[in-house]
Amino acid sequence: MTVQRRLVLDALQRARHHTTAEEIARQIRARHPQIDPSTVYRNLEALEELGYVTHTHLDDRVTRWHRADVERHGHLVCRRCGSEQEIPLRTLEPLGRRLRSEQGFRADLAHSAIVGICRECAP
Amino acid sequence: MTVQRRLVLDALQRARHHTTAEEIARQIRARHPQIDPSTVYRNLEALEELGYVTHTHLDDRVTRWHRADVERHGHLVCRRCGSEQEIPLRTLEPLGRRLRSEQGFRADLAHSAIVGICRECAP
DNA sequence: GTCACTATTGCCACCACTTGCGATAACCTT
DNA sequence: AAGGTTATCGCAAGTGGTGGCAATAGTGAC
Ligand SMILES: [Mn+2]
Ligand SMILES: [Mn+2]
Ligand SMILES: [Zn+2]
Ligand SMILES: [Zn+2]
Numbered sequence: 001m002t003v004q005r006r007l008v009l010d011a012l013q014r015a016r017h018h019t020t021a022e023e024i025a026r027q028i029r030a031r032h033p034q035i036d037p038s039t040v041y042r043n044l045e046a047l048e049e050l051g052y053v054t055h056t057h058l059d060d061r062v063t064r065w066h067r068a069d070v071e072r073h074g075h076l077v078c079r080r081c082g083s084e085q086e087i088p089l090r091t092l093e094p095l096g097r098r099l100r101s102e103q104g105f106r107a108d109l110a111h112s113a114i115v116g117i118c119r120e121c122a123p
Numbered sequence: 124m125t126v127q128r129r130l131v132l133d134a135l136q137r138a139r140h141h142t143t144a145e146e147i148a149r150q151i152r153a154r155h156p157q158i159d160p161s162t163v164y165r166n167l168e169a170l171e172e173l174g175y176v177t178h179t180h181l182d183d184r185v186t187r188w189h190r191a192d193v194e195r196h197g198h199l200v201c202r203r204c205g206s207e208q209e210i211p212l213r214t215l216e217p218l219g220r221r222l223r224s225e226q227g228f229r230a231d232l233a234h235s236a237i238v239g240i241c242r243e244c245a246p
Numbered sequence: 247g248t249c250a251c252t253a254t255t256g257c258c259a260c261c262a263c264t265t266g267c268g269a270t271a272a273c274c275t276t
Numbered sequence: 277a278a279g280g281t282t283a284t285c286g287c288a289a290g291t292g293g294t295g296g297c298a299a300t301a302g303t304g305a306c
Contacts, residue, residue: 104242115234119227
């Protein structure tokens, strides 16, 4: 556990919910400018491997990181207005069971947001 | 309809299935080296707006493009071995209906692959 | 405590785009 | 066919993230 890794973990504790790596790097570099952004990225991966953090993908190319101990949940994101909504994993579980039994595939349905059109934007 | 846009559309017709923008740019620039990659990216977006093409996301940072008239389908991708599998949209429809009725959300379940562990990699 | 070994780091170049800008091409109107 | 308007283009710089590499820090064995 290096000081760099400690700083990344601390930043994740402070942020309650899906932060970006860039935001974490910005915070750390405010006090420790010698720490390289690539070190932050690598430590997020390492901490994920160790089971401390996980990530999800919304509809852009930016990965969202959070502590592993927050309750897992799915995301709906509107491709029109960009709004994000959280949904209980329970809603997604029937599909998970189906993919498991029909294809032998253990889906991680919280990993990527479901993209679509939200109620407000519906035509 | 500029010659650049025509070339992008032609490249998509030749490739039967989820190509990358980089691959299309490579093909076009082999014959027309003055055409900039950014023109390819912008034309893919324009053609999507016009309804000719769509895109999907697998588990990397690369966007996959295809003609809009190919049969829509879902993707399963294994985060362990990277294997990709196509599944009929029919399998995903029950979830789509549920999100529609419970949240008023019109999900596009073919837009992002479902990430998980495939049968071969299961522990 | 010293030494060896391994993990991690900062730096840099790259990747897959994205965006701003001034130049050019497409398309209307007359 | 010419002129004006708008869309699109090539170029170059920027963004979020990845990967190689040599230097350094952490760790554990003696
Ligand atoms: Mn998308
Ligand atoms: Mn991921
Ligand atoms: Zn919306
Ligand atoms: Zn697999």
